[in-house]
Amino acid sequence: MLEIRTVVMGVGDMRRAVEFWTRALGYVPREGEARDDWTVLVPAGGHGVAVALDVSATPAQEHPRVHLDLYARDTADQAAEVERLVSLGAERVDWDLYPEDPDFVVLADPEGNRFCVIDPTH
The missing domain is CATH 3.30.720.120 (Signal recognition particle alu RNA binding heterodimer, srp9/1)
Structure with missing residues (x-):
């Protein structure tokens, strides 16, 4: 396996x-x-x-086919982690594919690679 x-x-x-x-x-x-x-x-x-x-040499994709999902403990932890990651150099992404009530926040690392911070309690 x-x-x-x-x-x-x-x-x-x-x-x-x-x-x-x-x-x-x-x-x-x-x-x-x-x-x-x-x-x-x-x-x-x-x-x-x-x-x-x-x-x-390939630029980061705006809508990547594969990305990382990072799991927070809960809603408050998600918000704190998003702020911490932004303070480290991540950027919030104005994601055009958000559902109406998302359990995730899309960020980009300093290289532009997209990743999500998930609230598993949502």
Whole structure:
């Protein structure tokens, strides 16, 4: 049986991407430091899905086919996490595909990659 162990994201500026995602997720570079072309970030506690950053010349998609969903604990935690991520360099996305009463907030990392912060209690 297969399992997902790593999600790979294309980035244009490796240092900026590593700085954002390590602070956003509490992850650390697997090899101890970031490389210029490829860096795998892993949970500091050792368990969970890795996020690999790969230098790419392709721009981030406005409506990506694949994206990350980050789960908060509840509505208040979702709001706090969105503000924390924005303070780290994420941007709110004026998402044209929001349903009437969404349980998610769409953000973009400093590279423009879209991701969602989910309220599982919604």
